[in-house]
Amino acid sequence: MSRRIADPRQLGFARTMRRNMTEAEFRLWLRLRARAVEGLKFRRQVPIGPFIVDFFCAERRLVVEIDGSQHFAEAAIAADARRTAWLEARGFRVLRLTNPDVMNNVEAVYRAIADAAEQPPSEPSP
Template sequence: MELTPLARKLRREMTEAERLLWYHLRNRRLAGFKFRRQVPIGPYIVDFLCPEKRVIVEIDGGQHNFPDERSRDLERTRFLESKGYKVLRFWNNEVLGNPEGVLSVILEACQGSSSTP
């Protein structure tokens, strides 16, 4: 299945938490790090990616709290980590309620990550 059209659709239909985080990540606003949104990697589309540092940021809604979804999320995270990415996961309410804290964790991950897998 071609993921690019779906990624484009997801870029147009971001959640409130994704929009808020994207505002702070776009145009190198976070310490000069470049981020892309809704990026296909293997069979998945990740919410945000800092390609230079291989850091992925995923924003999870309430549906991710169900056992089946948690299992799929774990499988997804393992796949991405096996490809050399560092995966950060945040709940929607974390992003909306404490964006500064979330950005601090993302910045720390980017500053501490190497660019090679």
């Protein structure tokens, strides 16, 4: 995957988001960091195109999004669908989970991520 220079404002916002993770993001990060999932490296709050994704494994082109309650409004659902379609069209796999998923059963979330990481990377659409 080629690396593009991201918009400096986007990079600054991603840094701010890394410093101000939600409780669910922090709890999941404790399970993903230090190559704890199948030896794969996950990064958090990563700019990809016009978006900043919550967690990203470049080796498997796997994006993990943790959705809070604001994602359940009708407009947010539509925006998330467009975002997922954009990422998938470029060969990324997107796994969407919710804050309650993480807060109530982080082990099941970890297993779902590990299962998704076992799949080979997707290919971009032509």
